Each structure stands twice: as C-alpha cells, then as structure tokens.
Amino acid sequence: MVQMKTTQLLTKTRKEVPSDETSKNAQLLIRAGYIYKEMAGVYTMLPLGLIVLNKIEQIIREEMNEIGGQEMLLTTLQQSNSWEASGRWDDKVMDVWFRTQLKSGAQLGLAPTHEEPLTEIMKNHITSYKDLPKYVYQFQTKFRNELRSKSGLMRGREFLMKDLYSFSKDKAEHDKFYETCASAYSKIFARIGIGDITYRTFASGGSFSKYSDEFQTISPVGEDSIHVHQGQKLAVNDEVYTDEVMEDLKLDKKDLKEQKAVEVGNIFTLGTKYSEALGLKFVDEDGSEQLVFMGSYGIGPSRLMGLLAEHFADESGLVWPESVAPYQVYLVAVGQSEAVVSASNKLYEELTQKGLEVLYDDREDVRPGEKFADADLLGIPTRVVVSEKTLAEASVELKKRTSKELNIVKITEVVDLLYKSVN
Amino acid sequence: MVQMKTTQLLTKTRKEVPSDETSKNAQLLIRAGYIYKEMAGVYTMLPLGLIVLNKIEQIIREEMNEIGGQEMLLTTLQQSNSWEASGRWDDKVMDVWFRTQLKSGAQLGLAPTHEEPLTEIMKNHITSYKDLPKYVYQFQTKFRNELRSKSGLMRGREFLMKDLYSFSKDKAEHDKFYETCASAYSKIFARIGIGDITYRTFASGGSFSKYSDEFQTISPVGEDSIHVHQGQKLAVNDEVYTDEVMEDLKLDKKDLKEQKAVEVGNIFTLGTKYSEALGLKFVDEDGSEQLVFMGSYGIGPSRLMGLLAEHFADESGLVWPESVAPYQVYLVAVGQSEAVVSASNKLYEELTQKGLEVLYDDREDVRPGEKFADADLLGIPTRVVVSEKTLAEASVELKKRTSKELNIVKITEVVDLLYKSVN
Numbered sequence: 001m002v003q004m005k006t007t008q009l010l011t012k013t014r015k016e017v018p019s020d021e022t023s024k025n026a027q028l029l030i031r032a033g034y035i036y037k038e039m040a041g042v043y044t045m046l047p048l049g050l051i052v053l054n055k056i057e058q059i060i061r062e063e064m065n066e067i068g069g070q071e072m073l074l075t076t077l078q079q080s081n082s083w084e085a086s087g088r089w090d091d092k093v094m095d096v097w098f099r100t101q102l103k104s105g106a107q108l109g110l111a112p113t114h115e116e117p118l119t120e121i122m123k124n125h126i127t128s129y130k131d132l133p134k135y136v137y138q139f140q141t142k143f144r145n146e147l148r149s150k151s152g153l154m155r156g157r158e159f160l161m162k163d164l165y166s167f168s169k170d171k172a173e174h175d176k177f178y179e180t181c182a183s184a185y186s187k188i189f190a191r192i193g194i195g196d197i198t199y200r201t202f203a204s205g206g207s208f209s210k211y212s213d214e215f216q217t218i219s220p221v222g223e224d225s226i227h228v229h230q231g232q233k234l235a236v237n238d239e240v241y242t243d244e245v246m247e248d249l250k251l252d253k254k255d256l257k258e259q260k261a262v263e264v265g266n267i268f269t270l271g272t273k274y275s276e277a278l279g280l281k282f283v284d285e286d287g288s289e290q291l292v293f294m295g296s297y298g299i300g301p302s303r304l305m306g307l308l309a310e311h312f313a314d315e316s317g318l319v320w321p322e323s324v325a326p327y328q329v330y331l332v333a334v335g336q337s338e339a340v341v342s343a344s345n346k347l348y349e350e351l352t353q354k355g356l357e358v359l360y361d362d363r364e365d366v367r368p369g370e371k372f373a374d375a376d377l378l379g380i381p382t383r384v385v386v387s388e389k390t391l392a393e394a395s396v397e398l399k400k401r402t403s404k405e406l407n408i409v410k411i412t413e414v415v416d417l418l419y420k421s422v423n
Numbered sequence: 424m425v426q427m428k429t430t431q432l433l434t435k436t437r438k439e440v441p442s443d444e445t446s447k448n449a450q451l452l453i454r455a456g457y458i459y460k461e462m463a464g465v466y467t468m469l470p471l472g473l474i475v476l477n478k479i480e481q482i483i484r485e486e487m488n489e490i491g492g493q494e495m496l497l498t499t500l501q502q503s504n505s506w507e508a509s510g511r512w513d514d515k516v517m518d519v520w521f522r523t524q525l526k527s528g529a530q531l532g533l534a535p536t537h538e539e540p541l542t543e544i545m546k547n548h549i550t551s552y553k554d555l556p557k558y559v560y561q562f563q564t565k566f567r568n569e570l571r572s573k574s575g576l577m578r579g580r581e582f583l584m585k586d587l588y589s590f591s592k593d594k595a596e597h598d599k600f601y602e603t604c605a606s607a608y609s610k611i612f613a614r615i616g617i618g619d620i621t622y623r624t625f626a627s628g629g630s631f632s633k634y635s636d637e638f639q640t641i642s643p644v645g646e647d648s649i650h651v652h653q654g655q656k657l658a659v660n661d662e663v664y665t666d667e668v669m670e671d672l673k674l675d676k677k678d679l680k681e682q683k684a685v686e687v688g689n690i691f692t693l694g695t696k697y698s699e700a701l702g703l704k705f706v707d708e709d710g711s712e713q714l715v716f717m718g719s720y721g722i723g724p725s726r727l728m729g730l731l732a733e734h735f736a737d738e739s740g741l742v743w744p745e746s747v748a749p750y751q752v753y754l755v756a757v758g759q760s761e762a763v764v765s766a767s768n769k770l771y772e773e774l775t776q777k778g779l780e781v782l783y784d785d786r787e788d789v790r791p792g793e794k795f796a797d798a799d800l801l802g803i804p805t806r807v808v809v810s811e812k813t814l815a816e817a818s819v820e821l822k823k824r825t826s827k828e829l830n831i832v833k834i835t836e837v838v839d840l841l842y843k844s845v846n
Contacts, residue, residue: 008491009493010493010495010548010559011547011548012547012554014547033548036544036547038497038498038501038502038540039500039502042498042500043498044495044496044497044498044540044544045495045496046495046544047493047494047495047559049495050494050495050496053496068431070432070470071470071473072433072467072468072470072473073467073468073473073476074461074467075461075465075467075581076499076564076566076581077461077462077465077566077580077581078461079461079462098500098523098524098531099523099524100522100523100533101521102568102580103568103569103570110523110533117461117467121467121469124434124435124437124459125433125434125435125456130430131435134433136433136470141499141564143499143500145525145526146526157500158498158500
C-alpha cells in the first residue's frame with residue numbers, strides 16, 4: 001500500500017541482527033525490517049522489502065515488454081527427462097541441484113534455471129519460420145544449492161530471477177535482438193539508479209560466440225574483478241583479461257583500470273545447444289528443417305536489492321534510490337501537542353490524496369531522535385518534519401536522505417513541491 | 424500486455440492434449456495454450472494463463488489490502504526447528520512434505536503452508552498489546568506431495584496460494600476480524616463471477632472454535648459434498664452434517680439440498696496453537712503476558728482458475744468471466760481484402776488507444792471458421808468481426824461468448840460501446 005502509519009506497519013526496526021549474519025546488506029535490511037533470515041541464502045521478504053523488490057521487478061518488466069517479451073511462469077519442480085537430454089541432470093555437470101522426490105519415488109529437481117523445460121514447451125508453439133522470433137521471460141524463484149552462502153541477498157539459495165529467452169531463425173536475427181536486449185538492460189540499470197557505475201563487460205563465451213556480456217556494477221563489495229575502460233564505457237572480466245583478448249578487442253591494457261564489481265545481469269548466446277539436444281526445429285521458407293537459435297538474458301532482482309542496500313548505505317543506514325524506495329516521504333510528527341498532531345494528520349491526508357507514497361511516523365511514545373534515526377535507517381529519500389517550531393513559521397522541515405541540508409518550506413506549498421519532485 | 428496480435432502471441436491452440444491428462448480444466452487450458460503440463464499437478468503458466476492468474480490475484484490483493492492486510496513473501500525452503508516445535512515436521516502428522524537437503528546434509532522441507540515460520544518471524548515484531556492486531560498475507564507457491572493429482576489446476580502439487588494470517592489480542596478481537604475477512608471473501612467471489620453459486624459452509628473446527636468456514640462453489644466437478652440452505656444462503660459440509668450439528672445450527676435437514684462443490688476458500692480459527700508452541704506472546708495493558716490469538720485465511724488462485732475454466736466451459740471451449748478474461752475483445756479480420764485489413768488494423772489501433780484489452784486475430788493463412796473456433800476455445804468475452812459484408816454497412820459484427828446472438832454495430836460506434844461495457 002502506498003500509505004502507511006508506523007503504528008500500523010507490521011515490522012519494527014531492530015538494534016540486533018542474527019549473530020551468524022555476516023553480510024552488510026542483510027544486516028541492514030534485517031535491522032530495518034525489510035527481510036528476515038530463514039537460513040543462509042534464504043530470506044523472507046517482509047512488507048517493506050517486498051515493496052522494494054516489486055518496484056525493481058516492475059522496472060524490469062516494463063523494459064522487457066517494451067522489447068517484445070511475453071511473460072510466463074515455469075515450474076520449480078522438474079522431472080529428469082529434458083535435463084538428461086542436455087546432460088545437465090548430472091550433479092557433476094550442474095552442481096547446485098536441490099533434489100526431492102514424489103511419493104512414487106520418482107526423482108525431481110528444483111529448477112536452478114529453465115533452458116530445458118522452456119525449450120521443451122516451445123516445441124508445441126514453434127514449427128515454422130513464421131513463428132519466429134519469439135521472446136519469453138519470467139520472474140521465478142530459483143533454487144541453487146550453494147555450498148556457502150554468506151553474501152546476504154547477493155548470493156541466494158532461494159532467490160528471484162528474471163530470465164528471458166530468445167528464439168530466432170539464425171545468428172543474424174539473434175545478434176540483432178541481443179543488442180536490443182543489451183540496450184534494454186542499460187535502461188533498466190539507469191532507472192534503478194546505478195547506470196553510471198554499471199559497465200557492459202566482456203566475459204567468457206561458449207561454442208556459439210566468442211564472448212558473453214555481463215553487466216557489472218562497480219562496488220567495493222563485489223565478488224568479481226573487472227578491468228574498466230572509462231572512455232569507451234566498457235569493461236573486461238578478469239577471467240578473459242589476456243593479451244590475446246585485448247588484441248582481439250583492440251584495447252590497450254594501460255587504458256583499463258581494475259575494479260571490484262557485482263554482476264547484476266548477463267546475456268548469453270546459447271546458439272543451438274538446447275534446440276539440438278531437445279529437438280526444437282522449424283521449417284524454413286525454403287522448406288528445409290532448421291534448429292532454432294537461442295539466447296538467454298538474466299537479471300536477479302533480489303541480488304540487485306542487496307547491491308543497492310549495501311552500495312548506497314552510509315553509517316546511519318539504508319539509502320534507496322528514489323525509483324525503488326518503498327516510500328518517497330517519511331513524515332515525522334515531533335511532539336504531541338494538538339497543533340502538531342492535527343497539522344501532521346492533515347498533511348498525511350493531503351499527501352495521501354495526491355497519491356504520494358508516505359510512511360507517517362505517528363508514534364506517540366517515541367522520542368524525535370529515535371524517529372529521525374529510523375527515518376535514516378529505513379533509507380526513505382525525503383524526510384518531512386512537523387514540529388511546534390516549524391508550525392510557528394507555518395512551515396515544515398524537509399531533508400533529503402542524501403544530504404545534511406535542512407530546508408524550511410511553507411506548509412501550504414509542501415504537497416505540491418513533493419508531488420512535482422516525484423512526478 | 425493488454426494488446427496482442429495472434430501472429431505474435433507466443434502460443435498456438437492445439438487439437439491434442441497429453442494422453443495422461445484426465446481433468447477437463449487442464450485439457451481445455453492446455454488446448455487453448457494457457458498452461459503446459461510439466462507433470463501431474465505441476466503446470467507452467469503460459470502467457471495467457473499468467474494474465475488470468477494475475478487478474479484473479481489482483482482482485483484478491485485489493486480486497487486483502489482493503490481489510491488491512493500487509494503483503495509479504497515467505498520462503499519455500501524450510502528448516503526443521505519451528506516445525507518440530509509444533510509437531511508438524513513429522514510425516515505422520517503432515518503427510519504432504521517434499522523433502523530436500525543442503526550440501527551439509529541438513530534436512531529441509533518445501534513449505535506446504537506457513538503458520539510456523541510466520542509465527543517465528545512475528546516474535547520480532549509483536550511484543551506489546553499496542554502491536555496488535557496485525558494482518559499479514561502473501562501469494563506464495565505451495566508444494567504438497569500429493570499421492571495422486573488428477574484434477575488439473577484444482578489439486579496441485581505445486582500451486583499458488585493466498586494465505587492470510589491474523590494476530591489478535593484475544594478471541595473477541597479475532598472474531599471481529601474473522602467476520603470482516605468472511606465478507607471480503609464474499610466480495611472476491613462475487614467479483615470473480617461465482618458469487619451466486621458460492622456458499623459460506625460450516626465445516627469441522629478445531630480446539631478453539633466449533634466450526635471453521637469454507638467457501639464452497641456449487642459445481643458438478645466438485646470433490647466435496649455440501650448441504651445447501653438456499654433461503655439462508657449457507658451450507659453445511661457433509662463431514663459435519665449430523666443431527667447434533669443441525670440442532671446446534673438451528674437448521675432442519677429438510678430445508679437443505681445436497682450438492683457437489685469445490686472448496687475455493689477457507690477461514691480457520693487457529694487460536695493459540697502456534698503461538699503457544701513457538702512462544703509468540705505480548706504484554707497486555709495490565710502488564711500480564713498473553714499468548715497471541717491467531718487465525719488463517721486461504722484462497723487458491725490457481726485452483727480458482729481451474730474451477731472457472733471447468734465450470735463455465737461449453738462444448739466449444741473456455742468461457743471466462745469478464746473480470747478475469749485475458750482479453751476483453753477478440754478481433755477477427757475475415758478475408759484479406761485491403762478494405763478489411765485496413766479497417767481491422769484501424770479498429771485495433773483505436774481499441775488499443777482506448778486501453779481496451781484486445782487480442783487481434785490477424786492471421787492471413789487461416790480460414791474464418793478456424794478463427795471463430797479459436798475465439799470460442801480461448802473464451803474471450805466479446806468477439807468483433809470485420810468482413811466485406813459488415814463493411815458494406817459500415818459496420819462490424821459483435822457476439823458475446825455466452826450468447827448465440829449476432830449484433831451489427833456501426834464501426835464508428837463500436838469503440839465507445841465496448842469501452843463503456845468494460846468500464
């Protein structure tokens with residue numbers, strides 16, 4: 001819901017976090033009441049966390065629809081057949097399977113990714129060149145049985161993934177969409193507030209293309225190492241940072257700078273690997289039978305949420321980019337005088353009527369300092385304070401989470417001002 | 424996306440269904456391209472299916488928010504501790520667990536329901552009477568290892584569930600919300616189009632209340648047997664249809680009629696069962712420590728989707744209620760003359776601009792009869808046909824999926840007419 005009072009909010013902020021939680025993003029998100037740790041790499045989204053996750057998801061959805069993606073939802077439970085055909089049922093090939101079984105004893109797996117089942121499904125819907133190209137995506141919980149999971153939301157055992165798959169007639173048609181999707185990814189990261197620190201990065205490819213592309217966000221908390229070419233706004237993953245590759249890319253090592261980074265997206269040319277293994281074919285214009293040419297395109301919304309939490313945080317707590325903050329405004333009533341309470345209530349009503357996303361700290365038994373600390377910990381972009389002092393000037397006090405500056409604004413003007421700043 | 428052309432739609436309709444699919448709802452939904460069968464009780468939502476499921480979900484979400492529910496998202500993977508405390512980790516007590524394990528060997532379960540983990544979480548956020556009441560809900564995929572699963576979407580092994588949980592100070596506060604939620608459920612079923620055939624039904628209770636309440640929808644495809652009192656718009660589940668209960672409810676068996684029904688929702692007084700097992704307490708106004716009084720409230724959106732598919736279907740295919748249909752309008756171009764194609768394209772543009780949900784059958788190599796058959800199979804509420812014949816009268820032909828009547832409407836008036844009928 002876009003308006004909420006602190007006294008009604010399900011969660012409270014906390015001073016302490018689980019002693020076994022070592023990652024900064026999860027520590028902050030737990031303290032602020034966004035998530036709850038079920039076990040390492042497995043987190044419940046509490047109401048505030050779910051709002052942030054949904055906002056990230058919606059930005060991605062809009063951009064995927066814009067490039068012709070059709071949303072669907074595959075299943076977690078997987079039978080072995082299509083995975084055996086591709087060779088990935090084997091734990092030696094894919095070592096992150098969670099296994100389970102039906103009462104009949106039939107072995108099942110929890111999907112760590114979805115190339116195989118989707119290729120199987122598409123056999124019902126792709127038979128002719130007229131059926132191509134097609135772009136399909138989903139937001140689905142993935143399960144990966146990681147040996148260790150110590151990075152909070154940034155490496156989950158159960159986590160949300162947006163995975164898009166492209167089905168094209170040939171490499172030329174594929175390559176065109178690949179670049180379209182790369183542009184959409186850049187738009188997504190810009191909208192989420194990390195456009196300026198996110199680089200399209202050359203990484204290792206497969207049988208069907210020399211390289212794959214990762215989107216890496218510069219951050220001291222990153223597990224990856226990349227070499228950034230600032231001028232060309234691109235990077236090279238350390239794993240392919242060889243003299244040979246540099247020559248191939250016509251880059252000079254002295255122009256690149258090594259930095260820590262978090263992989264926030266990747267796009268990959270699958271080629272005919274899965275269409276061949278599973279028999280996904282189409283009849284071409286000339287009557288010949290051809291294999292469908294595929295690509296995969298991933299973004300992890302929950303990992304992004306962890307990155308945003310950890311990267312932008314300061315010593316006082318979370319700092320959300322405006323586009324994904326659970327609320328735009330944190331409204332604080334200072335003191336319990338009738339004038340303050342009635343002015344605050346009225347302002348809350350007006351902000352609500354304008355459709356602004358407001359969290360109203362209406363607690364009576366809490367000191368102003370504690371309210372300010374919560375406003376900071378929660379990372380809401382704009383704090384609005386109503387007090388005896390501000391009311392004496394018929395005003396309120398505005399403070400951005402990212403600034404120390406306090407601004408006094410007439411109470412009659414504040415609603416319009418806030419409305420304009422977010423619309 | 425609210426507009427789509429058949430030539431771009433991911434899926435095609437099919438003549439045949441998997442030979443092992445015995446349920447009518449899944450057979451129809453598979454043929455029409457709404458779902459794909461991964462295994463018995465486990466279905467992928469294809470784009471059309473996901474739209475329907477999302478519409479059902481959104482109706483439920485709006486009504487849950489309206490009564491103060493806060494949405495969150497718990498995890499699928501579950502450790503044993505809280506379930507051992509309640510006694511439900513044991514397969515003899517809860518026989519539908521899917522089990523899996525971490526690489527460390529630690530046993531995990533896939534959540535079949537979420538009372539235990541949520542009670543555990545709420546210990547961080549409920550300490551005082553001031554924190555109560557609280558209402559929490561989620562839309563989460565549930566996993567239940569059913570021995571058999573032959574009813575398509577109506578009894579899944581992996582399926583979507585809306586589960587709300589209430590946390591109250593005492594039974595009086597609980598009872599009030601229980602009735603509020605019952606009213607919200609009635610609204611939901613009315614909005615989804617089954618209000619007139621859905622009955623609040625007395626069913627067996629637990630330690631904390633004599634009865635629980637089910638919402639049962641009369642349907643020949645139902646697995647349950649209920650006794651309906653038409654005058655009082657209520658019913659009694661066959662499992663509690665005893666003389667003793669009838670006396671208690673002040674009902675006379677001769678006023679009730681036995682009917683087959685599908686359980687589409689249930690509300691249940693949990694009392695202090697879980698708060699006692701897991702230690703969820705609060706300090707009351709008088710300083711005494713009390714157990715939180717709980718309730719649970721479930722609706723299965725995917726089961727509802729299966730019920731709607733099966734219940735309203737006729738010999739030609741699906742018949743969706745308007746509120747959940749994937750598109751409102753099925754626009755058919757009959758013939759390939761330039762006049763027809765250009766008038767159809769123009770109409771599609773105009774409907775799109777008005778924000779109407781339109782599926783435009785723009786296929787060139789398909790006979791009109793096949794297009795009409797697909798319009799029926801897909802169950803879209805209104806079919807609009809543009810042909811040489813209708814254009815001769817500057818008109819289009821309108822037909823409701825639920826009627827045989829054909830109406831000729833001026834092409835200049837049809838957009839407004841359709842817009843008004845859905846807004």
